Amino acid sequence: MPKVRINAKEQEFPDGTKLIQVVQKIREANQDHPAIKSLIEKTGKDHITFVYNGRIVKAQELNSIELKEGDEIHWMLPYAGG
Amino acid sequence: MSGVWGKVLKVDLTNGACRAETLPEQIYQYFLGGAGLAAYYMWKECPVGTTAFNPANRLTFAGGPMTGIRQTGASKWTAGAISPSINMNADSAATASFGIEMKETGFDAIVVHGQSPKPVYLLVEDGRAKLKDARKLWGEDAYETEDAIKDAEGEDFEVVSIGQAGERLVRYANIQTHKKSFVGRCGLGAVMGSKYLKAIAVRGSQNCPVHDSAEINRLNKEINRRVADLDAAQPEFLQFKRVGTAGATELFAPQGNLPIKNYSLARFPSGEKNLHGSEYAKKLNAKPWPCKYCVMQCHNLCEIKKGLYAYKGKGPEYESFAMMGFNTMVDNIEAVAYACELANMYSMDCISLGVVIAWAMECYERGVITSKDTYGLDLKWGNAEALVEMTKKIGERAEGLGYLLGEGCKIAAERLGKGSDAWAVQMKGQEIAAHNWRAQYISALNYCTGVASGPNHERGNSQHIWVAHVRLPEWGIDEVRNEERWSWEKAPPRNAIFHDYCNIINSSCHCKFHEFRGYTLTDLLNTINACTGWGWNIEDLRRCGERITTLQKILNIRYGWQKEHDFQYPKRFMEPVDEGPAAGKIPIGLENAIMEYYRVREWDENGKPTGGLIRRLGMEAYAKE
Numbered sequence: 001m002p003k004v005r006i007n008a009k010e011q012e013f014p015d016g017t018k019l020i021q022v023v024q025k026i027r028e029a030n031q032d033h034p035a036i037k038s039l040i041e042k043t044g045k046d047h048i049t050f051v052y053n054g055r056i057v058k059a060q061e062l063n064s065i066e067l068k069e070g071d072e073i074h075w076m077l078p079y080a081g082g
Numbered sequence: 083m084s085g086v087w088g089k090v091l092k093v094d095l096t097n098g099a100c101r102a103e104t105l106p107e108q109i110y111q112y113f114l115g116g117a118g119l120a121a122y123y124m125w126k127e128c129p130v131g132t133t134a135f136n137p138a139n140r141l142t143f144a145g146g147p148m149t150g151i152r153q154t155g156a157s158k159w160t161a162g163a164i165s166p167s168i169n170m171n172a173d174s175a176a177t178a179s180f181g182i183e184m185k186e187t188g189f190d191a192i193v194v195h196g197q198s199p200k201p202v203y204l205l206v207e208d209g210r211a212k213l214k215d216a217r218k219l220w221g222e223d224a225y226e227t228e229d230a231i232k233d234a235e236g237e238d239f240e241v242v243s244i245g246q247a248g249e250r251l252v253r254y255a256n257i258q259t260h261k262k263s264f265v266g267r268c269g270l271g272a273v274m275g276s277k278y279l280k281a282i283a284v285r286g287s288q289n290c291p292v293h294d295s296a297e298i299n300r301l302n303k304e305i306n307r308r309v310a311d312l313d314a315a316q317p318e319f320l321q322f323k324r325v326g327t328a329g330a331t332e333l334f335a336p337q338g339n340l341p342i343k344n345y346s347l348a349r350f351p352s353g354e355k356n357l358h359g360s361e362y363a364k365k366l367n368a369k370p371w372p373c374k375y376c377v378m379q380c381h382n383l384c385e386i387k388k389g390l391y392a393y394k395g396k397g398p399e400y401e402s403f404a405m406m407g408f409n410t411m412v413d414n415i416e417a418v419a420y421a422c423e424l425a426n427m428y429s430m431d432c433i434s435l436g437v438v439i440a441w442a443m444e445c446y447e448r449g450v451i452t453s454k455d456t457y458g459l460d461l462k463w464g465n466a467e468a469l470v471e472m473t474k475k476i477g478e479r480a481e482g483l484g485y486l487l488g489e490g491c492k493i494a495a496e497r498l499g500k501g502s503d504a505w506a507v508q509m510k511g512q513e514i515a516a517h518n519w520r521a522q523y524i525s526a527l528n529y530c531t532g533v534a535s536g537p538n539h540e541r542g543n544s545q546h547i548w549v550a551h552v553r554l555p556e557w558g559i560d561e562v563r564n565e566e567r568w569s570w571e572k573a574p575p576r577n578a579i580f581h582d583y584c585n586i587i588n589s590s591c592h593c594k595f596h597e598f599r600g601y602t603l604t605d606l607l608n609t610i611n612a613c614t615g616w617g618w619n620i621e622d623l624r625r626c627g628e629r630i631t632t633l634q635k636i637l638n639i640r641y642g643w644q645k646e647h648d649f650q651y652p653k654r655f656m657e658p659v660d661e662g663p664a665a666g667k668i669p670i671g672l673e674n675a676i677m678e679y680y681r682v683r684e685w686d687e688n689g690k691p692t693g694g695l696i697r698r699l700g701m702e703a704y705a706k707e
Contacts, residue, residue: 007553007555007560008553008555008556008560008602008604009555009560009561032564033564034336034337034338034564034663035333035334035336035337035549037336038332038333038335038336039317039333043317045317047316047317047320049312049315049316051308051312051600054304054308056311056312056315074600076312076551076599076600077550077551078316078317078320078333079316079320079330079333079549079550079551079598
């Protein structure tokens with residue numbers, strides 16, 4: 001069961017978990033955030049960025065990546081401002 | 083020592099003397115640099131009774147251990163002094179290249195006191211300093227001043243300067259550098275003006291030794307690439323290099339975070355449309371104008387080629403945009419940008435200016451002032467011409483309303499009377515910034531309890547837990563639900579964490595906007611250690627933040643802070659809006675949250691640091707008053 005850090009917090013996942021499954025859960029958990037809702041309404045996308053082991057992941061790669069021990073995932077809501 | 087010189091330049095304007103002073107490493111280990119060093123010099127040399135315009139006030143310009151290491155964001159520097167708006171210690175930060183160049187002169191900081199008998203500017207070059215006659219520059223705006231000094235001394239000098247508003251002691255006068263970055267809040271430009279110090283010019287060629295340059299290079303390469311990639315991954319209408327920070331209005335509007343009509347409304351549809359990021363890029367022809375070494379490039383050079391508001395210069399940041407646009411209901415993007423640039427040239431903080439003009443507009447709406455007071459201007463909401471003309475009147479300190487508004491809306495309301503304090507959105511003398519307490523109650527707590535520079539969104543930034551999804555997992559802020567915006571349960575400890583975090587950032591001298599592109603506390607810790615060799619862990623970093631916050635609190639008390647001041651929040655805090663994402667939300671329970679914040683901070687019930695805290699932080703020497 002690989003232990004993976006997501007936004008610096010360690011979590012354990014069943015063997016064979018794909019990155020896309022983690023991404024979908026994060027997307028669902030944030031879909032009610034008012035800024036995300038607004039972006040989805042206006043652009044059709046939530047614009048959440050996912051970084052896997054230091055590299056921004058493209059949408060088409062998500063299903064091919066299987067989590068392994070020690071992986072680091074960072075995700076960020078879109079932001080611009082001060 | 084590594085990462086710092088251990089040396090500051092002391093300037094006595096009264097006697098025209100400049101000398102170097104060494105500092106032991108322990109001061110840097112306690113207070114880092116930047117904001118911490120500014121607070122240290124106020125503690126050391128500004129006793130009880132020192133006021134903002136008193137020659138004894140120390141105005142410090144300081145870099146930190148990260149200044150100049152070529153990491154993205156490491157161009158920040160801080161100025162600090164006793165402020166003429168809050169009448170307490172204050173600090174404010176800026177970027178561009180001044181801090182880096184100052185450090186290359188061989189000094190970590192420049193500490194100015196006294197009052198020159200005539201206008202001067204300070205010239206510092208590679209360890210040498212002298213005061214030069216600035217009488218011909220007095221009366222020029224801040225940009226003209228910078229140009230004139232560069233013409234006289236050399237284009238490769240970096241300059242900080244003030245305009246007419248600083249000279250004439252507008253209480254929220256700022257200090258500009260490179261025509262694009264500003265020591266914005268708390269009126270430090272007026273402190274400079276009170277000393278007849280028109281500008282400082284620096285040029286240096288010395289590289290401060292660091293502990294591990296190979297590790298710094300490795301960190302820089304990884305961090306710079308990561309931050310650049312994350313900005314490029316944003317949609318175009320949010321990318322810093324295209325729209326700067328003004329793009330935030332797109333995300334803040336659905337969160338109820340914008341200030342609209344002197345914080346009395348929730349929606350401004352024409353504003354949201356006309357002041358949108360895409361309009362910013364298109365109508366202002368925004369191009370990136372980065373600070374030295376920065377890959378995020380959030381500053382923009384804008385150009386309006388023709389018409390009433392033609393200019394070429396700095397594009398407004400989110401706060402300026404929000405306060406001068408949304409808060410005054412002016413939805414003409416060109417007028418807003420032009421008025422902001424005028425304010426920059428006069429040297430005025432656009433946040434305070436926008437709140438003050440909005441206050442005056444509300445006075446006009448309510449009949450408390452009339453066109454007889456407003457130089458014939460129709461000071462109604464949304465009047466772009468009035469926004470621009472009032473900016474000029476205030477910057478020039480025109481007799482009458484212009485002069486009054488230059489005092490800030492606290493004093494202006496006291497003098498005007500007629501109940502106008504009811505809509506003065508200020509605390510402790512400083513106008514509230516463009517993060518709406520209705521969108522997240524922690525903003526109200528932050529404004530009430532800030533110690534670094536009064537009610538200042540950037541000296542806490544706890545609103546970013548929600549509006550920017552910033553997390554500090556190393557210090558215990560990780561999972562946060564959207565509904566917690568309106569809960570007090572975890573607000574006091576989170577507020578404390580963010581106060582210390584901002585102090586670390588502003589003292590090590592890094593740009594906290596990088597937290598929006600994945601820069602972490604661990605990145606900061608690793609970089610500070612690589613610069614200094616101190617071998618800190620994440621708790622040592624927090625402890626340093628606590629020390630700086632505690633020193634600032636000690637200074638607050640010395641300069642007249644009393645507990646009741648934390649509870650004198652604007653009446654508007656408890657006035658709900660009736661529509662929009664934050665409809666009906668007012669921070670009931672704020673008083674209890676303030677008391678809980680004191681407890682979390684290990685302050686007593688009167689808001690003063692306890693003996694236990696002082697001993698834990700090893701600050702006994704600083705607590706003797």
